[in-house]
Structures are given as C-alpha cells and as structure tokens.
Amino acid sequence: MKPLVVFYSRTGVTKQVGEALAQTLDCDSEELLDKKKRSGPLGFARSGRDARGKKLTALEETKHDPALYDLVILGTPIWGGTLSSAMRTYIANNKAKFKGVAFFCTQGGTKNQPLFNEMEALCEQHPVNILALQQKEVKAGAYQEKIRHFVDGLQAPEV
Numbered sequence: 039m040k041p042l043v044v045f046y047s048r049t050g051v052t053k054q055v056g057e058a059l060a061q062t063l064d065c066d067s068e069e070l071l072d073k074k075k076r077s078g079p080l081g082f083a084r085s086g087r088d089a090r091g092k093k094l095t096a097l098e099e100t101k102h103d104p105a106l107y108d109l110v111i112l113g114t115p116i117w118g119g120t121l122s123s124a125m126r127t128y129i130a131n132n133k134a135k136f137k138g139v140a141f142f143c144t145q146g147g148t149k150n151q152p153l154f155n156e157m158e159a160l161c162e163q164h165p166v167n168i169l170a171l172q173q174k175e176v177k178a179g180a181y182q183e184k185i186r187h188f189v190d191g192l193q194a195p196e197v
C-alpha cells in the first residue's frame with residue numbers, strides 16, 4: 039500500500055494528526071494552504087460562513103499527484119458541522135484520481151458522522167477507515183493509540 043496523507047489545518051491541530059499519521063505510515067504528506075485569510079476573528083467568522091455555504095476556495099499549488107497513490111488519507115477540521123473549504127476544494131479538484139480513500143477529522147465537539155457521510159458522498163467512495171479526534175485529546179498528546187488503531191484498519195484484508 040502506498041498512501042498519501044492530505045490535510046488542511048487552520049490552527050495546527052489537524053496538522054499534528056496528519057504529520058503523526060504520515061510518520062507512522064512512513065509516507066508522503068501534503069498540507070493544503072488556503073489563499074483566503076483564515077486567521078483572527080474575521081477569518082474565523084468567514085471560515086464558518088464559507089463552510090456552511092459549502093463554498094470552494096483557492097488553494098496554493100500542491101506538490102503530490104494523488105493518482106500516484108493507492109490510498110489518499112484526507113484530514114480536515116470540522117467547520118460548522120462540515121468540511122473546511124480547503125478540503126472541499128481539494129476533493130472537488132482531485133476526486134477522479136482517488137483509487138482509495140480514508141478520512142480523519144479533528145473537532146471541538148463530538149458529532150462527526152454527518153461530516154464523514156458528506157466526505158464519502160463528495161469522494162463518491164466508501165472510506166477504508168475513519169478517525170475522529172477531539173482538539174483537546176490532540177493537544178494533550180493522547181491520541182497515539184487511536185492512530186495505531188486507524189492505521190491497522192487501513193491494511194487491505196489478505197486474499
């Protein structure tokens with residue numbers, strides 16, 4: 039299996055998980071960079087509004103071609119119950135190239151099934167595995183066990 043971890047992170051939480059996953063899997067990773075300003079109170083408000091409106095955004099050029107990987111692991115913070123604009127845009131631009139997908143998210147709360155359902159619909163593929171982490175457990179560094187479990191579940195069953 040040749041995976042690629044692709045993530046967007048506004049404040050570093052999802053990035054921490056994405057980097058830990060790439061390290062555990064010893065694979066390439068891609069951080070999505072949004073050209074739209076997302077920092078500060080105005081950026082926060084704009085992000086929530088854009089997410090709820092299911093708006094796309096402009097991304098900086100990416101480095102890796104997802105068509106060259108067996109599995110693309112997509113990670114986003116939850117915004118307004120849904121995907122960050124950067125991840126929505128990346129999926130829209132690249133879904134035809136995904137051979138297999140897995141999803142992860144970070145969040146302040148606990149509700150995440152609607153997000154994963156939406157990611158599945160956008161990718162037009164059922165994910166091999168999903169992982170949801172709360173911001174507080176990531177910040178406390180208490181997520182290695184869940185990462186290990188998620189990674190174990192990415193292996194295709196032996197035929």
Ligand SMILES: Cc1cc2nc3c(=O)[nH]c(=O)nc-3n(C[C@H](O)[C@H](O)[C@H](O)COP(=O)(O)O)c2cc1C
Nearest residue numbers: 047048049050051052115116118119144145146147
């Ligand atoms: C605009 C905005 C909307 C958010 N909406 C939700 C939400 O609906 N549910 C939730 O659990 N967390 C929500 N959060 C919290 C983030 O998902 C959480 O802080 C996440 O871990 C941030 O990841 P990041 O540091 O990678 O950007 C929201 C955060 C922002 C900025």
